[in-house]
Amino acid sequence: MYIGPQGIVHGTYSTLLNAGRMKLNIPEQENLSGRLFVSSGLGGMSGAQGKAAYIAGAVGIIAEVDLSRIETRHSQGWVDDVSDNLEKVFVLAKKYLSLKQPRAIAYHGNIVDLLEYAVKENIHIDLLSDQTSCHAVYDGGYCPVGISFEERTNILNHDKEKFIKLVDMTLKRHFEVIKKITKKGTYFFDYGNSFMKAISDSGIKEICKNGVNDLDGFIWPSYVEDIMGPVLFDYGYGPFRWVCLSRKEEDLEKTDKAAMECIDKNRRFQDFDNYNWIKDAKKNKLVVGTKARILYQDAYGRLKIALKFNEMVRNKEVGPIMLGRDHHDTGGTDSPFRETSNIKDGSNIMADMATHVALGNSARGMSLVTLHNGGGVGIGKVINGGYGMVLDGSKRVDEILKTAMLFDVMAGVSRRAWARQENSISTVEEYNQLDNNSHVTLPVLTDNVKIENLVKKHYVKGGK
Numbered sequence: 001m002y003i004g005p006q007g008i009v010h011g012t013y014s015t016l017l018n019a020g021r022m023k024l025n026i027p028e029q030e031n032l033s034g035r036l037f038v039s040s041g042l043g044g045m046s047g048a049q050g051k052a053a054y055i056a057g058a059v060g061i062i063a064e065v066d067l068s069r070i071e072t073r074h075s076q077g078w079v080d081d082v083s084d085n086l087e088k089v090f091v092l093a094k095k096y097l098s099l100k101q102p103r104a105i106a107y108h109g110n111i112v113d114l115l116e117y118a119v120k121e122n123i124h125i126d127l128l129s130d131q132t133s134c135h136a137v138y139d140g141g142y143c144p145v146g147i148s149f150e151e152r153t154n155i156l157n158h159d160k161e162k163f164i165k166l167v168d169m170t171l172k173r174h175f176e177v178i179k180k181i182t183k184k185g186t187y188f189f190d191y192g193n194s195f196m197k198a199i200s201d202s203g204i205k206e207i208c209k210n211g212v213n214d215l216d217g218f219i220w221p222s223y224v225e226d227i228m229g230p231v232l233f234d235y236g237y238g239p240f241r242w243v244c245l246s247r248k249e250e251d252l253e254k255t256d257k258a259a260m261e262c263i264d265k266n267r268r269f270q271d272f273d274n275y276n277w278i279k280d281a282k283k284n285k286l287v288v289g290t291k292a293r294i295l296y297q298d299a300y301g302r303l304k305i306a307l308k309f310n311e312m313v314r315n316k317e318v319g320p321i322m323l324g325r326d327h328h329d330t331g332g333t334d335s336p337f338r339e340t341s342n343i344k345d346g347s348n349i350m351a352d353m354a355t356h357v358a359l360g361n362s363a364r365g366m367s368l369v370t371l372h373n374g375g376g377v378g379i380g381k382v383i384n385g386g387y388g389m390v391l392d393g394s395k396r397v398d399e400i401l402k403t404a405m406l407f408d409v410m411a412g413v414s415r416r417a418w419a420r421q422e423n424s425i426s427t428v429e430e431y432n433q434l435d436n437n438s439h440v441t442l443p444v445l446t447d448n449v450k451i452e453n454l455v456k457k458h459y460v461k462g463g464k
């Protein structure tokens with residue numbers, strides 16, 4: 001179910017708001033007004049960053065080397081200003097920061113130039129990320145500094161060896177400048193584009209926690225480790241979505257309204273953010289092509305909305321609807337460099353969860369079940385299982401929803417609970433108290449110090 005970059009706008013909106021709460025001490029009911037977010041990439045998915053920063057209330061500066069990509073986002077209204085002059089870019093940003101108004105500014109140029117300029121001019125950046133295509137860093141996904149986008153294409157096509165050297169040199173400068181910026185208090189996070197892995201692969205082992213390889217992770221957090229994981233995935237909040245198969249705008253409006261009415265905005269701040277998201281979804285012009293909507297929800301939130309929609313189809317208030325989710329979710333994915341990074345679920349050495357979820361969804365009667373490889377981080381680095389569910393208004397579909405929707409989400413929450421994620425444990429405890437015909441087992445927690453002392457006492461190196 002491809003719905004264009006709308007999904008990543010929501011994901012980035014949630015990531016930025018929660019980064020603000022966690023790292024900048026922004027109160028739960030406030031947004032990022034007066035705060036500066038800097039990143040790079042205005043491409044297929046990264047193109048969401050300006051819009052997401054705007055919706056979250058921030059001033060966003062996004063560097064992009066390819067002018068055609070900037071023009072697309074500008075004509076779409078997802079970027080407000082465009083300039084290739086760094087002085088002008090930061091003057092504009094300063095103006096909107098002091099007015100506390102949101103603004104999305106595109107810098108036509110290389111992110112490394114932008115960051116080095118910010119250091120030279122002593123400009124404070126609140127939140128910093130990167131969304132160049134580092135999963136394909138030597139195949140054109142990452143543009144070397146010091147050359148234009150057109151020169152980069154020419155060198156890539158005719159002198160690969162030189163291109164690789166230029167990429168490595170740029171990664172080094174990029175790494176060094178982020179080190180300087182983070183030392184001044186900026187919060188940098190990897191946004192799931194294999195940026196830190198690319199730096200490590202280029203030979204800079206200083207980026208690895210253990211200084212040798214990526215087995216223990218990297219020195220900076222990925223957005224899933226720090227933000228999405230504990231704040232959203234642990235509870236089961238993930239990218240629930242639907243497509244109005246009638247292709248009618250009015251159906252989308254009716255479903256937006258119905259979904260909004262299903263959310264209790266006072267339950268948690270996550271619900272408050274999701275409520276605001278769906279309330280303003282139409283105004284924010286997020287649809288690209290298909291009449292589709294994304295709305296982060298937890299297990300029961302998704303079920304409630306799904307049953308409501310099926311009832312609306314049954315009553316002929318709207319045409320048929322297809323539900324789904326993407327792989328950037330709590331369940332259905334084994335992705336140790338992103339969705340399951342740094343949780344102790346074993347997904348760094350084996351990939352069985354995505355397959356379990358795909359088979360479970362299939363057995364429960366989902367209309368479409370998929371199992372695929374590579375989602376977001378590159379082939380060979382992840383296994384994903386997805387689903388599609390057509391709502392035809394029937395009672396039969398109600399029954400499928402009641403088991404499959406909960407299973408799909410809770411499988412992910414269970415795995416995170418078994419990995420001893422605190423918020424997942426409490427989510428499973430709450431789930432087990434409800435009458436849902438299923439029971440999720442929980443880990444028995446032990447005292448780590450006691451275990452370590454026991455091991456120290458009884459373990460004999462090379463022993464008998």
Ligand SMILES: NC(=O)c1ccc[n+]([C@@H]2O[C@H](COP(=O)([O-])OP(=O)(O)OC[C@H]3O[C@@H](n4cnc5c(N)ncnc54)[C@H](O)[C@@H]3O)[C@@H](O)[C@H]2O)c1
Nearest residue numbers: 041043044045046064065110111132133142143192193376
């Ligand atoms: N976190 C998530 O949820 C998520 C979701 C989707 C994709 N991703 C990852 O994000 C990355 C970007 O995805 P995409 O679909 O936007 O790719 P894309 O290739 O369409 O866009 C990347 C953009 O970065 C620009 N760029 C490259 N090097 C640059 C540099 N040095 N300075 C400035 N701009 C530069 C390119 O010109 C391009 O337009 C990928 O690695 C992808 O796997 C993450």
